[in-house]
Amino acid sequence: MPTITELSELTGDYVFDTAHTRIRFVARHTMSTRVRGEFGEFEGGAVLDGDxxxxxxxxxxxxxxxxxTRNQQRDDLLRDKFLDADHHPALTFTSVHVRQVDGTRYKVAGELTIRDVTAPVTLDVALADAATAPDGGVRLGFTGSTTIDRRTWGVNWNSMTTLMVGPKVTLEFDVTAVRRS
Incomplete structure (x- = not known):
């Protein structure tokens, strides 16, 4: 696939390719180990203006x-007690501002909603790849991360949680986006 080198060539409406996108998280557990996990179901997109x-x-x-997280008991606890997925089925992010840092890096400020609580976050995002696919479509690869304090969104279970699970959670993502025709 030919690589695209001009940002102006990237302008368009994109949808995330969920088969090639990963949304992950890392949190400290009992101050010595890390719990890693991911979300398997999501949808999203972007409108890019290369100029x-x-x-x-x-x-x-x-x-x-x-x-x-590869542990059924922990997954059930996270769904039921931490995220309360039955009452709050979705986590959402909507950008409010994009700032280009350099040729391929961006600061994407937005609002993250978890458990019906909305708070500002800023993502560090890098354009990792931009290419024209054999079918003529444009595919982009982005990587990024941010660290949040889960307590801001009420992601807590009980007082023991504070002792066992660190408050900081790093959100990481590898996104493949495909330009719509």
């Missing part, structure tokens, strides 16, 4: 029930 990146936007909706 004026500040006009770009992104959105993401994640199914809270799709959390996976």
């Amino acid at each position: 004026r990146p500040e006009r770009s936007s992104a959105r993401l909706t994640i199914s809270a029930a799709s959390i996976l």
